[in-house]
């Protein structure tokens with residue numbers, strides 16, 4: 001605002017006036033020396049002066065606009081969902097960037113600060129952020145607006161594979177319509193924290209659901225290129241059960257549902273046998289899990305690595321691939337589906 005008001009040639013004295021007192025405002029009402037003076041009557045601002053006056057009022061309007069709602073999210077997928085619903089009314093920050101494994105992630109002191117400062121907190125839940133759950137429970141006792149977005153998914157649609165030992169599988173974002181059900185929690189959370197934006201969030205939530213439905217249709221069409229018998233997804237950890245259920249893939253993973261337990265030698269032998277027996281065309285590494293075990297499997301089974309899939313973290317923001325930003329949820333889904341289809345079809 002300061003620099004907009006200061007024309008070229010304005011120097012220190014003017015700047016001090018603006019910074020330290022209200023005396024700068026009245027100076028705009030009468031022509032400062034050097035401004036064009038009309039030949040008769042009162043002061044008529046020149047075009048440039050009108051510009052300055054307009055800018056001044058725009059600055060005032062800007063200063064009076066409501067500050068953005070400060071939201072902290074855990075993983076990028078949640079931050080993306082909140083940005084999509086919250087638009088310009090929110091300022092979203094995510095704690096975990098590209099390549100970070102949420103199963104193992106522990107909050108740093110700076111994360112705790114960010115969470116404490118946030119007006120609203122969103123996380124995936126279902127113990128995806130296993131080592132942060134206690135922290136969220138504690139936060140929820142003192143803060144009103146702490147939400148697990150998977151609260152929006154009905155329990156009967158959640159998977160409970162045996163290796164999860166009584167817990168639900170948290171990787172719901174790979175079933176696009178299921179992820180779309182989480183929009184409701186984001187709309188509710190933002191509206192509770194910022195009631196003046198209620199209609200705005202509801203409309204953008206609706207628009208987000210429409211976009212996700214379009215993405216789902218694209219996935220279904222693309223997946224149809226892979227013949228039924230070749231729809232087997234071999235990866236390092238169990239992030240793709242919902243993807244498998246939604247899009248008709250058999251999913252075989254080396255590690256169980258979380259990355260906390262490492263695969264045993266016996267697991268590796270079993271997986272190599274499975275790949276040979278079923279003539280699986282390719283296996284996949286994941287961006288948030290070290291690739292060495294899958295590389296080993298690929299070698300032992302004599303099968304190619306079909307590419308790298310995003311599992312529990314999105315890509316780098318701004319990195320484009322086929323016109324999609326890999327640092328977005330949509331880019332993540334399109335990258336994975338293209339990678340899987342190109343390797344298996």
Ligand SMILES: [Zn+2]
Nearest residue numbers: 239257258312
């Ligand atoms: Zn995972």
